[in-house]
Amino acid sequence: MRGEGWLDCAAAPKLRRGRLFQIMSKRIVISGAILFVLLIFSRILYAQSGAPSQSGGVQREDWWANHEKWNTPIPDKPVFAGKKSGPAPRRDLSGTWDGVAEGGTQPKGAKDYPDDASHRPEPPYTPLGKEARARNKPGEGEEQVPIGLVNDPVDSCDPVGFPRIDLFSLKAMTIVQTPKYVVWLNQFYNVYRIIWTDGRELPKDPEPRYYGYSVGHWKDDYNFVVDTVGMDERTWLDNVGRPHSSALRVVERFHRVNRDILELTVTVDDPKMYTKPWVAADKLTLHLLPPDFDMGEMICSPSEMSNYKKLVANPVSGGGK
Amino acid sequence: MKGKFLMILALGIGVSTLSLPLLAHHGNAAYDYTATKTVKGTVTDWTWANPHCFLWLDSKDENGNTTHWVLEASSPVDMRRAGWAATTFKSGDEVKVDIMPAKNGATVGRIRRVVLPDGKVLVAGGRYTL
Numbered sequence: 001m002r003g004e005g006w007l008d009c010a011a012a013p014k015l016r017r018g019r020l021f022q023i024m025s026k027r028i029v030i031s032g033a034i035l036f037v038l039l040i041f042s043r044i045l046y047a048q049s050g051a052p053s054q055s056g057g058v059q060r061e062d063w064w065a066n067h068e069k070w071n072t073p074i075p076d077k078p079v080f081a082g083k084k085s086g087p088a089p090r091r092d093l094s095g096t097w098d099g100v101a102e103g104g105t106q107p108k109g110a111k112d113y114p115d116d117a118s119h120r121p122e123p124p125y126t127p128l129g130k131e132a133r134a135r136n137k138p139g140e141g142e143e144q145v146p147i148g149l150v151n152d153p154v155d156s157c158d159p160v161g162f163p164r165i166d167l168f169s170l171k172a173m174t175i176v177q178t179p180k181y182v183v184w185l186n187q188f189y190n191v192y193r194i195i196w197t198d199g200r201e202l203p204k205d206p207e208p209r210y211y212g213y214s215v216g217h218w219k220d221d222y223n224f225v226v227d228t229v230g231m232d233e234r235t236w237l238d239n240v241g242r243p244h245s246s247a248l249r250v251v252e253r254f255h256r257v258n259r260d261i262l263e264l265t266v267t268v269d270d271p272k273m274y275t276k277p278w279v280a281a282d283k284l285t286l287h288l289l290p291p292d293f294d295m296g297e298m299i300c301s302p303s304e305m306s307n308y309k310k311l312v313a314n315p316v317s318g319g320g321k
Numbered sequence: 322m323k324g325k326f327l328m329i330l331a332l333g334i335g336v337s338t339l340s341l342p343l344l345a346h347h348g349n350a351a352y353d354y355t356a357t358k359t360v361k362g363t364v365t366d367w368t369w370a371n372p373h374c375f376l377w378l379d380s381k382d383e384n385g386n387t388t389h390w391v392l393e394a395s396s397p398v399d400m401r402r403a404g405w406a407a408t409t410f411k412s413g414d415e416v417k418v419d420i421m422p423a424k425n426g427a428t429v430g431r432i433r434r435v436v437l438p439d440g441k442v443l444v445a446g447g448r449y450t451l
Contacts, residue, residue, distance in 0.1 A: 311391045
């Protein structure tokens with residue numbers, strides 16, 4: 001190859017000028033072709049690993065700059081994929097988070113106990129738990145009944161309750177931290193919770209509340225643990241009618257993985273209904289939304305629900321036309 | 322590479338469709354989940370409501386008989402995410418709607434997608450697309 005290589009400059013004087021020009025031109029064309037192929041290849045790799053894709057017709061990188069400022073639609077999952085992150089801030093969960101992308105909406109029951117035909121690891125019921133489960137007539141899962149026969153409290157716009165709000169419908173959710181408590185604002189049904197961090201103990205014999213009584217503490221700089229008790233027995237644990245009693249205790253672990261990701265693990269402990277504690281959601285990933293994200297309302301309106309039943313649910317459940 | 326790229330594209334479209342959120346806490350027991358029926362008609366109302374939006378449609382058959390349809394969709398938050406709005410329809414619009422029909426034959430259905438008067442197609446949010 002000596003005398004014909006790009007780097008063999010010493011050989012150049014030995015070549016006639018025309019021949020040298022010919023070789024140089026050929027190399028330039030080949031190099032250009034290689035560069036072109038590499039560019040195309042890297043573009044494909046980039047598309048696969050990282051970025052521009054579509055979300056509601058908006059290029060992914062554009063969405064972060066150009067999303068709607070009011071009633072901001074929750075973006076599609078590709079908008080989060082491959083997003084460059086930064087280190088997790090210390091002892092900080094504040095911001096608006098998306099639960100939809102990674103499975104925060106769970107019509108078929110708790111994320112890690114889906115009630116479907118292919119995969120149905122039922123939680124470890126006590127005999128009382130089994131009875132209570134049978135009394136609940138859900139509109140989803142393997143035990144589902146036609147819409148008109150459902151006895152789900154949410155069907156009447158009654159409170160979703162805790163922890164069903166975690167296990168059924170985490171859409172957008174805002175966390176605000178203050179020195180004494182953390183405020184948790186959920187888009188679905190416009191629910192708020194207060195998680196006390198002032199060192200108080202949980203109430204000993206609490207009057208039941210739909211969203212219970214919560215205290216939280218930092219286990220370390222990136223893990224926040226919330227204990228909740230005192231939930232009202234009238235609410236369901238999840239969307240397929242898993243029951244709970246007032247003895248229910250729920251532990252939520254929020255792990256700030258990095259600037260943009262929070263993982264939520266929910267453990268359910270109700271000795272009256274279940275023989276042992278079980279993990280209903282294991283490391284459910286929440287993505288940080290932009291600071292100007294405006295949550296649209298998702299209130300259950302009783303009169304609109306009543307219309308829905310009259311116009312849709314009852315006709316499709318009855319004898320028909 | 323082309324095959325792989327297409328496969329990833331197809332998977333991406335599939336996953337983004339399947340992962341659309343939904344409000345409905347009741348399933349599809351009353352609907353024929355596997356069927357799609359097309360209803361053509363005139364919009365009489367579009368109710369942008371929580372927990373479910375409805376589209377009211379009058380459909381005329383070849384004999385001039387009118388059938389009133391009530392077609393349900395998901396919540397405003399889910400529908401907005403799929404590109405719908407409170408202003409998507411106005412009374413008098415002529416539209417074509419693909420629906421999941423009721424098993425009992427009631428003139429009620431779940432909207433899968435709609436073709437608007439200008440030819441624009443909107444796919445519903447939530448399970449309605451499946």
